[in-house]
Amino acid sequence: MDPVKFGIVGCGSAAVFHVLPFKGKADAKLRFVAAHDIDEKSVTRFSKRYKLIPLHSLDELLHSDIDAVLLAVPHHLHAPLTKAAAEAGKHVLCEKPMATTLEDCDAMIAACKKNGVKLMVAENHRFLPAHRLIKETIERGLIGEVFLGRAYEGAFCPSQQFLDPDLWNFTLDKAGGGVVADQGCHKFATLNWFLGEVDSAQCWLGKAVNSPPNKGEDNAIILLRYKSGAMITVDVSSVTVHPLTNRLELHGTKGTILEDHSWEKPVQIFSSHKEAETKGQFYSPVVEHGVYPKYYTISARHEDTHFAECIIEDRPPEFTPEAAKEAVAVTLLAYLSAKKGAATKMDELRDIQKSKGTMSILDGLENVIQKNHEGMSWD
Numbered sequence: 008m009d010p011v012k013f014g015i016v017g018c019g020s021a022a023v024f025h026v027l028p029f030k031g032k033a034d035a036k037l038r039f040v041a042a043h044d045i046d047e048k049s050v051t052r053f054s055k056r057y058k059l060i061p062l063h064s065l066d067e068l069l070h071s072d073i074d075a076v077l078l079a080v081p082h083h084l085h086a087p088l089t090k091a092a093a094e095a096g097k098h099v100l101c102e103k104p105m106a107t108t109l110e111d112c113d114a115m116i117a118a119c120k121k122n123g124v125k126l127m128v129a130e131n132h133r134f135l136p137a138h139r140l141i142k143e144t145i146e147r148g149l150i151g152e153v154f155l156g157r158a159y160e161g162a163f164c165p166s167q168q169f170l171d172p173d174l175w176n177f178t179l180d181k182a183g184g185g186v187v188a189d190q191g192c193h194k195f196a197t198l199n200w201f202l203g204e205v206d207s208a209q210c211w212l213g214k215a216v217n218s219p220p221n222k223g224e225d226n227a228i229i230l231l232r233y234k235s236g237a238m239i240t241v242d243v244s245s246v247t248v249h250p251l252t253n254r255l256e257l258h259g260t261k262g263t264i265l266e267d268h269s270w271e272k273p274v275q276i277f278s279s280h281k282e283a284e285t286k287g288q289f290y291s292p293v294v295e296h297g298v299y300p301k302y303y304t305i306s307a308r309h310e311d312t313h314f315a316e317c318i319i320e321d322r323p324p325e326f327t328p329e330a331a332k333e334a335v336a337v338t339l340l341a342y343l344s345a346k347k348g349a350a351t352k353m354d355e356l357r358d359i360q361k362s363k364g365t366m367s368i369l370d371g372l373e374n375v376i377q378k379n380h381e382g383m384s385w386d
């Protein structure tokens with residue numbers, strides 16, 4: 008079958024790492040053919056650079072000869088644009104996080120089902136070869152039952168994303184919160200895949216940068232208790248001073264996994280299992296990887312190819328919209344816990360969805376963000 012033809016909505020930073028791995032690859036399962044952005048300059052510049060057809064109206068893109076759309080737009084637009092694309096009969100690959108509320112996630116799933124199109128959230132961490140190796144290692148029983156762990160994602164994002172109140176990034180209304188919504192979602196999608204369902208969470212939110220009140224936290228610690236009993240600390244920050252990286256440490260009854268995306272060999276395993284490749288010391292299996300920013304394009308290539316194959320072969324994506332929704336649920340549970348100042352059960356979040364709606368969790372969140380920046384200097 009011919010490659011799946013994609014149109015891009017939103018020509019910002021995320022769109023670039025989707026397009027790059029397929030540039031000049033005639034044998035790829037997909038082709039990015041057209042692009043649209045509400046910002047005329049962005050679409051013109053982006054389309055020229057990546058040889059796409061620039062389309063200045065969404066309608067024109069959705070009624071063009073494409074099979075699927077990649078949505079790479081601010082988070083509050085994921086739900087309405089998914090609905091519009093589904094109604095136009097286009098499959099939808101939507102950037103993470105799925106949406107800002109559980110209700111929007113449900114609406115996206117319903118719209119795609121109703122219109123018979125596929126929906127996948129572009130959670131690149133689910134397609135990172137290093138993470139697939141960790142999943143396989145856990146499934147092989149090499150570290151036994153996981154009881155303890157910690158996960159970290161940190162990066163110093165461009166400061167205007169925090170300081171400019173008119174940019175959508177990290178805002179409570181357009182991004183659905185700060186770094187927990189933006190980066191925590193990667194951790195939650197990955198940890199849920201490894202460990203199952205979250206039972207409860209406790210979260211603290213902080214601002215190390217004195218950003219405007221419409222911006223959410225730039226630092227957070229979230230303690231997660233999984234239904235399996237595993238206890239995990241998740242630290243996320245958008246203001247730590249080092250190149251972007253992710254780390255993970257998982258301890259089980261038979262061993263330990265260490266991961267750091269800034270290592271050339273990103274995964275180290277220590278296992279007492281009889282089938283372990285090496286015993287008595289950490290070992291690092293060979294896995295496709297490159298330190299930041301390479302792992303972005305590697306994961307995007309696997310992710311987008313997988314979605315294209317699902318369209319060609321008419322099968323459901325491995326990363327289901329329901330799993331993507333669960334990552335949003337953990338974000339909202341963390342925020343609910345920060346507001347309550349107490350460990351909070353997932354059941355309470357489900358009850359809120361049924362009563363006043365999960366949008367209510369973001370109301371007044373700014374008031375519970377600790378102001379770490381007072382007395383600090385970033386000069």
Ligand SMILES: NC(=O)c1ccc[n+]([C@@H]2O[C@H](COP(=O)([O-])OP(=O)(O)OC[C@H]3O[C@@H](n4cnc5c(N)ncnc54)[C@H](O)[C@@H]3O)[C@@H](O)[C@H]2O)c1
Nearest residue numbers: 017018019020021022044045046049079080102103104131
């Ligand atoms: N997987 C990752 O690691 C990763 C990294 C960065 C961003 N992202 C995600 O990608 C998405 C976009 O983020 P970004 O960093 O590219 O943002 P960005 O601000 O760089 O780009 C967003 C683009 O969307 C355009 N836009 C806004 N409203 C629009 C509309 N109604 N119609 C069409 N275009 C519109 C903007 O003009 C802008 O060009 C977000 O969901 C973000 O979380 C994912």
